Structures are given as structure tokens and as C-alpha cells.
Amino acid sequence: xxxxxxxxxxxxxxxxxxxxxxxxxxxxxxxxxxxxxxxxxxxxxxxxxxxxxxxxxxxxxxxxxxxxxxxxxxxxxxxxxxxxxxxxxxxxxxxxxxxxxxxxxxxxxxxxxxxxxxxxxxxxxxxxxxxxxxxxxxxxxxxxxxxxxxxxxxxxxxxxxxxxxxxxxxxxxxxxxxxxxxxxxxxxxxxxxxxxxxxxxxxxxxxxxxxxxxxxxxxxxxxxxxxxxxxxxxxxxxxxxxxxxxxxxxxxxxxxxxxxxxxxxxxxxxxxxxxxxxxxxxxxxxxxxxxxxxxxxxxxxxxxxxxxxxxxxxxxxx
Amino acid sequence: xxxxxxxxxxxxxxxxxxxxxxxxxxxxxxxxxxxxxxxxxxxxxxxxxxxxxxxxxxxxxxxxxxxxxxxxxxxxxxxxxxxxxxxxxxxxxxxxxxxxxxxxxxxxxxxxxxxxxxxxxxxxxxxxxxxxxxxxxxxxxxxxxxxxxxxxxxxxxxxxxxxxxxxxxxxxxxxxxxxxxxxxxx
Numbered sequence: 001x002x003x004x005x006x007x008x009x010x011x012x013x014x015x016x017x018x019x020x021x022x023x024x025x026x027x028x029x030x031x032x033x034x035x036x037x038x039x040x041x042x043x044x045x046x047x048x049x050x051x052x053x054x055x056x057x058x059x060x061x062x063x064x065x066x067x068x069x070x071x072x073x074x075x076x077x078x079x080x081x082x083x084x085x086x087x088x089x090x091x092x093x094x095x096x097x098x099x100x101x102x103x104x105x106x107x108x109x110x111x112x113x114x115x116x117x118x119x120x121x122x123x124x125x126x127x128x129x130x131x132x133x134x135x136x137x138x139x140x141x142x143x144x145x146x147x148x149x150x151x152x153x154x155x156x157x158x159x160x161x162x163x164x165x166x167x168x169x170x171x172x173x174x175x176x177x178x179x180x181x182x183x184x185x186x187x188x189x190x191x192x193x194x195x196x197x198x199x200x201x202x203x204x205x206x207x208x209x210x211x212x213x214x215x216x217x218x219x220x221x222x223x224x225x226x227x228x229x230x231x232x233x234x235x236x237x238x239x240x241x242x243x244x245x246x247x248x249x250x251x252x253x254x255x256x257x258x259x260x261x262x263x264x265x266x267x268x269x270x271x272x273x274x275x276x277x278x279x280x281x282x283x284x285x286x287x288x289x290x291x292x293x294x295x296x297x298x299x300x301x302x303x304x305x306x307x308x309x310x311x312x313x314x315x316x317x318x
Numbered sequence: 319x320x321x322x323x324x325x326x327x328x329x330x331x332x333x334x335x336x337x338x339x340x341x342x343x344x345x346x347x348x349x350x351x352x353x354x355x356x357x358x359x360x361x362x363x364x365x366x367x368x369x370x371x372x373x374x375x376x377x378x379x380x381x382x383x384x385x386x387x388x389x390x391x392x393x394x395x396x397x398x399x400x401x402x403x404x405x406x407x408x409x410x411x412x413x414x415x416x417x418x419x420x421x422x423x424x425x426x427x428x429x430x431x432x433x434x435x436x437x438x439x440x441x442x443x444x445x446x447x448x449x450x451x452x453x454x455x456x457x458x459x460x461x462x463x464x465x466x467x468x469x470x471x472x473x474x475x476x477x478x479x480x481x482x483x484x485x486x487x488x489x490x491x492x493x494x495x496x497x498x499x500x501x502x503x504x
Contacts, residue, residue, distance in 0.1 A: 002346060003343070004339060004342045004346060004352070030358075115358075116358060166381075168355075168358040169381045169382075170381070172355060172356060172358060173353055173354070173381055174338070174339050174342055174353060174355060175342075175352075175378075176346055176351065176352070265381045268379040268380075268381065269380060269381060269382065271379050272379050272380055
């Protein structure tokens with residue numbers, strides 16, 4: 001069904017349809033509409049979920065960790081100061097291999113105090129082991145949030161996914177949104193090693209350097225395997241719902257003299273700028289790159305910091 | 319660049335953002351693409367605020383605020399005392415003002431309907447204030463009739479009604495929109 005919705009509302013609708021067991025969140029501009037809408041869905045019975053209104057973002061993610069370790073599908077949303085405040089916990093999520101999905105509405109960090117869009121908040125999370133995706137339209141915010149649950153919870157991945165949308169520029173803009181009936185697009189979550197009272201075990205115990213290295217290596221390997229899962233998820237999404245996404249999106253790149261590399265909504269605006277420049281005879285296409293990719297892919301596409309993952313991907317495609 | 323751009327001036331709490339949303343919804347009913355957004359600042363009740371609508375036959379790839387609108391809509395004429403509502407408006411652009419009197423601006427086509435009067439007449443109020451953001455759609459739909467062929471971005475009367483009904487159950491909103499449509503003069 002086509003309607004007009006904000007980026008925030010699109011994320012909330014997708015979360016409603018993904019049906020998390022637990023949502024723990026703390027409001028912050030410009031993200032508040034997401035958790036406010038979810039709270040409303042829970043209160044009105046549209047979403048059968050435990051909504052935990054906590055006293056801070058650190059606690060929000062701590063509550064999500066507890067729920068996720070118990071095998072619950074878990075969601076939260078934050079922005080800016082909230083994200084950096086929960087940073088200790090975001091590390092724990094990836095280290096504990098918990099497939100939590102989080103929407104982060106990109107906003108600058110203070111001081112100077114500023115509530116508008118900037119990617120610094122998410123960039124500070126690059127090395128935590130979260131998969132990051134940057135979206136550029138309201139529709140993409142919705143579609144990506146749906147896909148994020150399937151990708152995060154896939155047994156080859158089991159890593160958290162952060163869906164990033166530009167503060168106000170996307171969170172508050174109203175655009176056409178076509179919602180779908182996801183059906184069995186997101187399979188039920190079966191978390192291996194979930195807490196089982198009948199089979200008690202230790203979680204987050206002390207690990208010696210050799211074991212710690214092994215854990216980090218496993219995260220690295222899953223980050224690489226995620227590429228296949230993302231591709232497969234995109235394909236199935238396209239087959240079922242008719243909208244196609246990739247790791248990156250190029251625009252008039254073939255005969256480019258200058259390439260603009262961007263994340264989020266800037267890529268769409270760059271397309272307009274490129275059309276104008278081309279009319280003026282400058283071949284300067286945009287590649288609105290890394291719209292839905294992990295940290296390593298993004299570095300590769302940007303043409304800087306060639307990573308091992310990119311090399312691996314290249315080898316695979318050749 | 320064929321996108322039709324509308325800037326709405328109002329005061330915080332008067333529903334300028336909802337008016338923008340309704341226009342985008344109506345455009346969608348017309349089979350067009352549309353985006354709507356508020357000005358992102360420290361908005362507050364009673365202060366002059368702006369919101370924006372873009373309507374096009376193609377997907378809209380611009381997210382920024384509108385600097386050169388094709389149409390300016392003023393829901394509260396008193397903001398004109400402190401805000402230059404004509405700022406940046408395109409040459410030959412149009413201005414609609416909620417007012418019982420026609421305001422003339424050299425070089426611009428100006429329209430007016432007393433939306434406040436319509437709301438007061440049928441007691442279409444919320445928290446003691448007249449509702450203006452639904453009736454304005456009827457007035458703007460009439461501009462499409464008046465300027466047939468040249469105002470491609472203006473929504474149709476049928477779509478305006480559909481959008482209003484999608485968002486509000488009080489049928490007086492549609493009556494107000496109809497009344498505004500009738501009162502708009504060519």
C-alpha cells in the first residue's frame with residue numbers, strides 16, 4: 001500500500017512487521033518518532049512485543065543484550081550522543097554475537113550543540129563489529145530495516161546491524177512509502193547458545209589472549225560471510241517485492257572524469273548535481289556508494305584503504 | 319529541473335507541516351511523486367515556521383529546503399509583518415494568502431481565501447484555534463483549475479479530498495476544503 005511517511009515512521013513500520021520480541025529504547029532527537037511509534041504499536045496491540053522504556057541509551061542496549069542472549073528478536077533506535085553513550089554496550093553486542101538490529105539516525109556530536117545530520121556518530125562505531133548500512137530514501141529505510149533482521153539473524157552472520165538514516169534530511173522528510181506483507185521473508189530466530197536454564201553456561205567470562213584472538217577472528221570471518229548473506233537477502237527481497245538493492249549504487253559512472261563518493265541522502269542529491277554538471281559538459285558522475293554495506297566494503301568502494309575483504313570479494317567475482 | 323516547489327508559511331501549531339503532508343498525499347493520489355518536510359530548527363508554538371512540498375512526475379532526489387518556490391502559501395497573514403514571504407520566489411511565482419482581503423504584490427500572481435472565516439463558520443476548531451491546513455487544499459486545487467496547463471504541481475480537487483479523508487475522520491474538514499474551493503476567484 002502506497003502512503004506518505006517519514007523516514008522514522010518507515011523504520012517503525014518495518015520493525016512492527018519484523019515483530020521483535022523486545023524493544024528497549026530511550027528517546028533522542030531526531031530519532032524519537034521511531035521509538036514513540038513502536039511504543040504506540042505495542043500499546044494499541046498492533047505489535048506483540050515487550051517495550052522497555054529505560055533511563056538511558058547505555059541501559060537500552062544493556063536491556064537489549066539481556067533479551068537477545070535469551071534468544072529474543074531485539075530492536076532499539078538511537079542517535080548521536082545516545083549512540084556514543086551506549087558505546088560500551090555496542091562492543092559487547094558484537095563480541096557476544098547478538099543479532100540486534102538498531103536504527104541510528106545520524107546526527108552530529110556536541111559541542112557545538114547541533115541536532116542535524118552528520119555521520120560522525122556511526123563512524124565511531126566502525127570497529128565494534130556491527131554491520132552498517134546507510135539508506136537514502138524513506139522506501140529504502142523501510143526495506144533495509146526488514147532485511148536487517150534477516151541478515152543479522154542468519155547463522156552465517158550473527159552480528160548486529162545498524163541501519164543509518166540521515167537526521168532530519170531523511171528521518172523527518174515525508175516521501176512515498178510502499179509497505180509489503182513480509183510473510184516468511186524473515187524466518188524465526190533460532191539463536192545458537194541462547195540462555196537455557198536447563199543447560200546453564202557462562203557468558204562473557206574471562207578469555208586468555210589466544211581465545212580472544214579466536215573470537216575476534218570469528219567475527220571477522222562472519223563479517224566476510226555476511227556479504228553472501230546480504231546478496232542472497234537482496235535477491236530474495238527483489239524476487240518477492242520487486243525492489244532491487246546492491247552493496248553500492250552507481251549513477252552515470254561509465255565515462256566519468258570525476259566520481260563523487262557519498263553515503264545516505266547526499267548520494268541522491270549528488271545525482272541531481274551530476275545531471276546539471278553533465279548538461280554543462282563536465283563528466284562528473286556520482287557513485288552514491290556504500291549505501292548498504294559493511295565497513296570494509298565501503299572502504300574498498302571509496303578507493304581508499306583497500307582491505308582484505310575487498311580483495312576477497314574481487315577474487316570471488318573474477 | 320521540472321519539480322514544482324511549494325513553501326508554506328504559518329505559525330507553530332497551526333498545522334503547516336500537516337498541510338505539506340496532505341499536499342504530498344494528494345499528489346500521490348494524482349499519480350505523481352511528492353516529498354514534504356518541515357524546516358528543521360528550534361520550532362515552537364506561535365513562532366513563524368515554514369514547511370515545504372515538492373511535486374514532480376519523476377522520483378524526487380532533493381532533500382534540501384526550498385529556496386526558490388513556485389508557490390508560496392501563507393496560512394497566517396500576520397507572519398508577513400516579520401517574515402519576507404516573497405523571499406526567493408520564482409519570477410512570475412504565485413502567492414496564496416489566508417485572508418479576507420487580496421494582497422497585491424507587483425510581479426506575482428496573488429490569491430486569497432478567508433480560511434479562518436470558513437473554519438469559524440462551521441466551528442472547525444482545535445484547542446480554540448481554527449483549522450486551516452485542510453481547507454487550504456481546496457483553495458490550492460482551484461489554482462490548478464484557474465491556471466489549467468501551467469500549474470502542473472497543484473493537486474486535483476478529488477485527490478485533495480481523498481488525502482484529507484485519509485488523515486481525518488471529521489467530514490467538516492472536507493466541507494471546509496469545498497468551501498475554500500468555491501470561494502477562490504479566478
